[in-house]
Amino acid sequence: MRGRSGSRRGRSRKPPTRPREASSVSRAGRRGAGRRGAPPSASSATSGVPARLRDLGVRPSKRLGQNFLCDPRVARRIADWIEDPLEPIVEIGPGLGALSIELASTGRPFVAVELDFRLAEHMEEELRPFPKARVVRGDILDRPVGALIPEAGQVTVVGNLPYSITTPALEWILGQKERVGRALLMVQREFAERLTAKPGSKEYGSISVFVGLNAHIKRCFRVSPGAFYPRPEVDSTVLEVTPRPYPGTSAEEREAASRMARAAMGARRKTLANALARGLGLAAGEARALLEEARLDPDRRGETLSIPEFAALARAWIGRGRPGGDG
Template identity: 40%
Template sequence: MELTDLGTIRTLCEKYDFALSKGFGQNFIVNPGVPPKIVDAAGIDRRYGVLEIGPGIGVLTREIASRAGKVVAVEVDKRLPPVLQETLAGLDNVQVVLQDVLKTDLRALMAREFEGMPVVVCANLPYYITSPIIMKLLEEKLPVENITVMVQKEAAERLAAQPGTRASGAVSCAVRYFAQPRVMFTVQAGSFYPAPKVTSAVVRLDIRPTPAVQVPDEGAYFALVRAAFGQRRKTAANAIAAGLGLSRQEVAQALQDAGLDPRVRPEQLTLEDFAAVDAALRAGR
């Protein structure tokens, strides 16, 4: 069964009375060259257990299953399991879990399903929920080697942006703290059905063995980062003061103590700068 064929997709949708959902951000891959490239980018072979998020009708799932030891595909759309039962028939190394990935205990799921195996995440993520999924995977410090996902090109560039550059934001800092990201390749809109209005890109996040900077309290560190980018047009001092409920004077002093100009913009700050400001704020309290 050629799942990238439009005729096959339409036949399946008709058979199972399935209409693509905008709410679930469903865009199925119809370019047969794309799934192998994604799996190549993730470096998957027989040793690996693979967590897939949002398998859709199973286009990428089948490619992953042909190379991986085991695949667990987490799908939120209750209409899809019967479709997947047909499209993944005969693949005994695939398990579909009908759950919302944001509400799933992924650590327990991985321990149960991938015992003794190295694990990677590989997925064509729904664009409307990219950041929450990525942040859950990173913040829970799951035992995964890399996260290789297809997302909107702009989102991929933001995920991979270097802190201290104009393109960076709170999510760029969080990603760099936990992982080393790189954009692998782009995918044109015509590779999907229905075709989205944007170009897509595959980004790979290689999880760091230890975070990029050492801080005493990750929660406080990320609260500082989020506050800085919460009002991007302001200086870092004003944005941090507003976001954390501190006086501008206190924050300006902390920036100065960290060796920074109090008029610095949030996107000019590196992970190390944020750690130094965090330490200066602590010392000043």
């Protein structure tokens, strides 16, 4: 559900189908699952969702961007990107469980975190047949991975994210590199374009720099609006996010480079010198001295700087005693 709640594979290759353990519950016996060889269509899967939501007393919030994944083919396709059937999973906002059942049925450790208590109760019942699956009620942003899956080792995070929580969720994921091996996230297509944008493009922004400093992003596949209820107005994209630090940078430098990007691109029509002076609270001469030390043209625009250039700017800023403070 949407609501608050490099890869080894080449782009042209389909991900291999993961091996599966025998499940204690037959797929044919699952509510709304359909047979493996003939999954229900998106339209037929969506048709029963309004009634189920009414029964639960849930009204999808347009303000929160709540769109429930209904197409089992999409859920299966996401699940097939996870090759190890026993790989632990944390799901952000399971909603009605279209993806949850697909992932929990292998017998892996599985934790779904749901903010809405009505949906959480629903998911507790849906996941009851799977002894290693459980639901945690609350906000994912308040719960570190170690509190959800205490066992050592890395986990995969999955989620169908609304625009409003995508950036906080990414920060939550990338702030736990030692525990999160990767994430498979479904986001609005426009947001996916921002995350993977190149310098100089209109989509390139501070979030592009932040993600580039802390992860490798791969676009997996597109999802049409018909896979959701209510039907959104835009396409979605499934992304594979692999946390990893940008080569040759320290944690302090990455944090500082992200701050430089926010300052430099906070006023896109201003020159780099003027934007940094404004964004960092520096005198004009101090901003120009900082850029000179980083060997950057003060008359460039912030949105033209590459990640290595933001890293160089961050090193110069740190070396000069972080003028303007940490903000």
